[in-house]
Amino acid sequence: MTPTLVREHLAHAGSAPPRVNPRKRARDWSEIQERMLLPLHETVHERLEVGPGTRLLGLGCGSGLALLLAAAKGAAVTGVDSRPEHLALARERLDPDGPLDARLVQTDSPADAADDDTPSYTLVTAYETVGALDDSDDLGDTLAAALPLAARGAAVVLAGWGPPERCATSTVLRVAAKLAEPRHGWRPARRDDLEEVALRAGLKPDGSGRVACPFGYADTDSAVRGLVSTGLFDAAIAATDRKQVGKELTESLHPYRRPDGTVWMPNVFRYLIARVP
16 A cells, blocks of 8 residues: 555556546545654654655655655655646645745656656655555556666655554455455555565565554544545445445444544554665
């Protein structure tokens, strides 16, 4: 998955259902949902000692928060995404003409992120969770296109949901599975999802970890907007409509509402570090 990490993945570019406003959803992702993944990004950056000398390629970079964190540590970052609405927000954050060493590329293929004169990347991140039935295949194709750009021994980071029993949001995501066609619905993460993707891509697993990433929202409306912005509810919206999905989501969020109206859902995400042979 995810995929960013709730899904936000390259392969679904241009596939948003007609009932979804791509510009509004990108803004909701940037302003509400993306920050939920800060603990994941910070943990990975610390473990891999991201800083000067790191050349990072971010796949499905979305609105660029993870890239901004790495660039602030001195890394040279390149983000690729095929969605212009998300990249426009990433450019606002990163300012490619500013002091940070940042480059953003709108493309359907990571192969377009480099040419013969571009040094190899030392770190590739795919912050997208395996959250739907076809996600692992999509992510594998994206990795296959990106790996020729990475240096030998470069780290490749994949991320996904932790065990369903430790992810309160999994009960809410079952709304997506219920309303969508079965072959497009959400499914719980399996223990070896990330390892399977890495091995199929020819990568060598080299460590993993878990990070607490609670989802906290100011109110139920913000929670619904944030969750819809992940893309995990696209199939449900296409099968029904945005109003029906919002109604079902609001009901499913009731157990996580606090007396002050805020919404709080504890979650655990898992990441895998693999190496380019």
